[in-house]
Amino acid sequence: MLLSSWLSVAGICALGAMSPGPSLAVVMNNTVNHGRKAGILTAVGHGLGVTAYAAATALGLAVVIAQSALIFDVIRYLGAAFLLFIAYKTWVSTQQVKQQSEPSADQDKAIKTPGFISGLMIAALNPKMAIFFLALFSQFVQLDAGLGDKLILALTAGTIDTLWYLLVAWGLATPKVLNWLSLHQKKINQLFALVIALLAATIVFK
Template identity: 45%
Template sequence: MTFAAWLSLLAICLLGALSPGPSLAVVIRNTVNRGRGAGITTALSHGMGVGGYALATSLGLATVIAAQQALFNAITLAGSAYLLWLGASAMRGGRAAGSDGRPVPPGPGPDAGRQPAGGIAAARDGFTIAFLNPKIALFFLALFSQFVSADAGVVEVAILAGTATVVDAGWYALVAIGLTATGTTTWLRRHGVWIERITGAALVFLALSTAASTL
């Protein structure tokens, strides 16, 4: 792969990562509720999920997923169910926090996400959101067809998958760091009830719309 081709790949991966969606909502929610560490953990695990699809595409496995409509639909519906569960949990959490009508107390500090339970949950959320989204496989299938040759070696495949992983994880990690470094999380926590409700409603809407389009 030439350097010019890699720059094109880098730009396309970056544009894909910058596209708003459920992944961004989950990273923001975990950063606000659990701290910077949890946000970064979510970002890194999401990048690993995306990298897995990038690697599968490079090896030709994504073609199988795309060709098997039943498998594609099953993964999509599983992802919708997970989004629905996250959204419903967020909306319930928002109602519970604001049920007494008093302001929501400030959340944990930037490093609160280092707690084991929070870290495990954050890693689960990030990876699952990516893994249960077969549209990522289709994205890389269309993208990598421009870069992967029939005789691609291990190094070229590693560069393709590694670029996708680093770009995705790096972008969402910057989101988590930016939110905590600028003090935005303090404002978000003051309005935690409504943030939870809005985030939850958005996730539920995405889940239902994805399921409806699949069915």
């Protein structure tokens, strides 16, 4: 694989990861409501989901999703439903932003698991990723490229996605930001809930 092709793919993946959308909203929501660990686990889960879609494209499986309107719509509607669920949980949440004190072992587990799962699910329930990677690979991957080259691109996409959302989670969870967020927790939760619900609506009606 040419270095220029790899750099082009990496740049496009970075732009795709940084574009605002449901994934960014969920990572921010988990970080604000449950702290840095939840944000980090959300980022890791989402990165694994992106890697899986990219790998599926390399193996030819994503073609099935892209060419089947039924499968595409089922995944799309499940994704919208999951976003609405997150919006509801956020709206009714009374949980405060975590301060500097360490949570108990049970609390820590309760924070980590939903964070990782929500990140993974948001990526997995986004069928547009299949189309994105099909278009991307068709432009920069040669027809005779080996499976190894394709998997390198898949890992590149997943790594870039994970690093971006790790940066988002880390930046939001600084002490000064958390202290400010804790003073406006209720309004912020309501805002996140509305934004996530609107994003779900755009998925359904787009």
